Amino acid sequence: MTSSLLPVALGNYIALSAVLFFMGVVGVIVRRNPLVMLMSIELMFNAANLLFMAFARAWMNNAGHIFAFLVITVAAAEAAIGLAIVVAVFRTAKHVDVDDVAMLKG
């Protein structure tokens, strides 16, 4: 594995990405504010993007770049839908707490 194109060692990128990802995971699980949850999800997406880019540079393979763009697109769409849901919930419930939105409970 050549690492000449990477200014710092690959392991550092992976570690940073893991940290970012787990920050996102914890954010989704512990926070009840949907806006914060959406932001945490973005954090996870970008952790994945960082890995894609790092490995693309490390292995000299452009597929990683392409996947990063794909992830950005999906993230934008997801954010749009997520915000729309938040707005819709806010209109009916006048406050937004994901634990209260449990009408489909079995």
Next chain:
Amino acid sequence: MGVDGSYPYIVALWLLPLLGALVLWAFGPQMRRVAGWFGSGVVGLSFVLTVLSWSAGTQNAGGAVGAHQALGSWFAGFHFGLLLDPLSLLWALIITGVGCLIHVYSIGYMDGDGAFARFFAYMNFFVFAMLTLVLSDNFIGLLVGWGLVGLASYFLIGFWFFKPTAVAAARKAFVINVVGDVGIMLAIFLIVANVHSIGFGDAFAAAGSFSSTTLFAICLCLFIGAAAKSAQIPLHTWLPDAMEGPTPVSALIHAATMVTAGVYLIARCAPLWSHNSDAQLLVGTIGGLTAIVGAILGCAQWDIKRILAYSTMSQIGYMIMGVGVGAYEGGVAHFFTHAFFKAQLFLGAGLIIHALANEQDVRRMGGLVKKLPFAFVAMLTGVLAICGIPPFSGFFSKDQVIYGTLQHGHPWLYAVGIVTAGITAYYMCRLLFVTFLGEYRGDVDPSDLGIRHPELAGTPDVHDAHASHGHAPAWIMNVPVAILIVPTVFAGWLMFGGDNSPWARFFAAEFAPSSLPAPAISEGLTAIVALLVVLLGAAVAYVRYGTAAARAGAVARLRDESVRMPALLRNAFYFDAALDLIFVRASQALGTFFSRYVDPHAIDGAVHETAISAGWLGTLTRSFQTGLVRAYAFIIVLGAACFIAYYALVGGTH
């Protein structure tokens, strides 16, 4: 079988009655009175064409007897066609000839009935179905005709469908006839499995190559069909009930033609029976048993039509006995004469019933010789013919059957035949004396005559008022009866003269002349013995009902006899009860068993268990659906963690 060729007359005589039935069905109500003449005319034309086909039907070219008209093929071995040989020619002549007379008679008898045209549509349909049965050159066509005559019989027994008894009788006749249809169907399966053809000729040519077990099975299945259609024990119980239909129907279908289809079947399949003596013994025995049982039961009836019905059953027993033991000519001869004299007896009974406003109980008749002299003449010739008094027709044919059983080595059946002849004479003379001699008993209180339920005894009045209440029958009903008297008296002479008689020569090519050793008792002696027994039977009837003393005390005597009638005879030897117990009750018990145990526990149980498990599974999986987004997120993370842990600990595939 039969000389191949194009015979437009045969096709026409076959299809004309169908055309008549269709026209009457479609336009009958508009035709009104013309419907009767139209229906009769169609059958009459068919009769004329049958007579014109005579020479074609009796031709004999190199062993191929009769005329064969191909109609089409289905696939290899399944060829359909019409066959007119002496046997089917004889039947076709009776069906269309006697059928035409009965059609004309019905114009008078059914006059004023609300469904006049429908009656003639059914009658024409019956003639077509019966012609299909006898003209077919293969087993499938025969079965089609067999089923269709059963259907026509069902229509006509239940013609007065507002009478619950008529509907029940029609249903009973249909169900029992279907039992016979299934028998024939099984026989066809066996034949096709063995010879790969449905044609009579192919099956008969192979008759010698069947194993005796197979041949016996085929004959047995065919005989189940014959027994159901021809009212042989134990499938005879529908015939007395079938008298619920109009009297012309009883004359045409339940006496002259349809019920003799079994005789036709066995005579047609003579090559099969001739190769299997077990089947011959079985059929001959059942025939003899039916003859004597029918005759005994005929002595215990009070309804004029039921007396004639049991007598029909008994006479068909004779025919079946004859064709069963191998005396085909004799059995067929008895069919021929019986068709005339029994049709005449029924039509004569119809004259009485019509004149007495649908009274059918002989106890309420009496003294009719003064009131209805023509009906007396008709009944008298019929009775003399059926008793076998020379020179009336029944003497010759019955003699042939009885002597035939001895010739073919069945002395017991010979004895049964002789004894039955005596009983026949007794109950027919009883009918004659009770009905026509003495004083008219229609005004006597029914309970004095031992009639327990007078409202159930006769047929409810279904005619217009003008057509009943002692009116003399119109000429239109008398003329067919008068014409029938001629063959009733003289038809038997055709059979006189042994192997040189016109009858024997007519059938010489069909049934090979029998070269059997002469039995110890000659034919002449048989005739004398039978005649003595017949006279004895008639004498007993005369002493009981005919003498001046008996006529004077008729009311008391009839009451005594009705009240003291043994239960065994009153219930017709319990055949109905036995069939009810064996088949109806047994299937009811089976049904109860299934509805009580199998259905709720096995069938419904399986369905219920499926529903309960689906509900239980739903309850289980529903508990995962908390509705908490964060819980879902946690489960996803947990799943992802497990996934990663798996690859971290176990490793990937490369």
